[in-house]
Amino acid sequence: MARPSIKEYLASNPGKVLVLDGGQGTELENRGIDVANPVWSTVPFISDSFWSDQSSKDRQIVKGMFNDFLAAGAEILMTTTYQTSFKSVSENTPIKTVEEYNVLLNHIVQFSRDCIGEEKFLIGCIGPWGAHVCAEFNGDYGEHPEKIDYYNYFKPQLDNFFQNDNLDLIAFETIPNIHELRAILSWDESILSKPFYIGLSVHENGLLRDGSTMIDVAELIKSIGDKINPNLLLLGINCVSFNHSADIMESIHKQLPNMPLIAYPNSGEVYDTVKKIWLPNSHPTFTWDAVVKRYIEAGARIIGGCCRTSPDDIKQITNAVKKYSNN
Template sequence: MSRPSIKEYLSSNPNAVLVLDGGQGTELENRGIKVANPVWSTIPFVNESFWSDPASSDRQIVKEMYEDFLASGAQALMTVTYQASFKSVSENTVIKTPDAYVELLSRIVAFSRECIGDEKWLVGCIGPWGAHNCSEFTGEYGPEPAKIDYLGYFELQLSAFNNNENLDMIAFETIPNFHELKAILSWDESLISKPFCIGLSVHSHGKLRDGTSLREIGEYIKSLGPKLNPNFTLLGVNCVSFDHSHNMLKELHEVLPDLPLIAYPNSGEIYDTVQKVWTSKKSHEVTWDYLVKEYIDNGARIIGGCCRTTPADIKTISDSVCKHSK
């Protein structure tokens, strides 16, 4: 393997800030893939023609997306597996058995690795429990969120990713509910056996979608002390409001000054859930350059973009990271 462990790289290069890629799902949509279905951006991989037809246009589109993110300066790139839990895949596609599911994930990861080469870090993306019922931006997990079997939901995807040498890190993304976060943080090295990061889904007013304050989350993590899984590498926010994202990082950094943070907000556009379209209205009060500096000043070690951010955004981020990191 020609790249170092991402965790070791971050700890032995304390001033390094890595550039992540942008929103893969919406980028594939921009490039013509129809993602409006229960497995969202994973849909192209579910069709057998993706693998069997060398002229598959979806294959070409995914490849070109990675090429463009790489050319923009991304050093860590994510698999397109946000809505690819066993539940979502087995209930909504022809892939029904655990074996066939694990094979699907292994093919996706191998293909993504082929696209990005051996030098870059590949991050296995896992959406939240709420991704299967579209509650990741409300955090409303029903009357008894503490009783949900989070491990049962994640287990197969998690173990497939743990066992895949092509993956350098696992990312739990857009986590909107404190019970879910606590569950993930309770899993030891036998359950999460490689470096992992957690992106929180935070409302623009600065609280987790379920209303928990970021301070409370930080205090909770501190209270875990040595019980924390040593593979826990970064905490941060993803798919949050562009204009408010720096304040979220600041709050996390204040309470967890030694923990490396990760930030990848969305473009600032709003998703209209009725019309199922993104409003092109961006209310940018700040610029990427401003945000990147704020993120770095507040402990960010990985910076990228989430939904509706494009290779052009990643290029801007990458230039700002060069400018502001030491």
């Protein structure tokens, strides 16, 4: 294999900060794909022509997105599988069986690998349970979030991703609820059998979207002690407001000073979950240069962008990472 294991790579290059790609779903939307759909950015992959017609427009758009993130300096990129859980796919597309679902995931992962080549790291992206009910920005998991069977929800995607050698790292992204976090952290190496990270969905006020504090999050992790799954490589934040992201990273670092972190905020715009559009919010107060410096000082090992960040943002992140890390 052209790539080292990401775990060994991060351990043996302690000064290295990897540049991640940007917001894929929103970038596809910018390029003309209508993702206002129950499976969101999975939508181009559902059509047969994406796979049968090499010149399909959507195929060129997805390829173009990967090319532009690579040209901007991304060294680790994601599969566009945020809302590709078996539940979302089987309830909203013609794909109904686990066999058909596995074919879809295998195709998407192989296509993504082909787009980025063998040298770059590839992350298998998994959105939170709340993605299928649009609860990733309010953390509202109903009356009994502790009773949700998170494992069964994730299992088909996990089973597929954990056996696919094209994937170097698995992402549990935009996790807004502490019960879901607790569930993921309870799964040992027999379930999460290769490197993974957890990206938390944190409000501008610094609380997990369900109202839990970063102290609660840290206490949860500390309570697991040395029983923590050794495949948990990083904890961090994604799709949080750009303006607040450095403060949030610093608060996590303060609570968990030895935890390697990951940060990829959104643009600061706010998602309207009904109309599935992004609404203006605060304008960026800082530059990427300023926030990347603070992320690195807070222990970030992977930095990129989430929704509404583009290849131009990644270019700025690349420049700042060069400036402030010992790459």
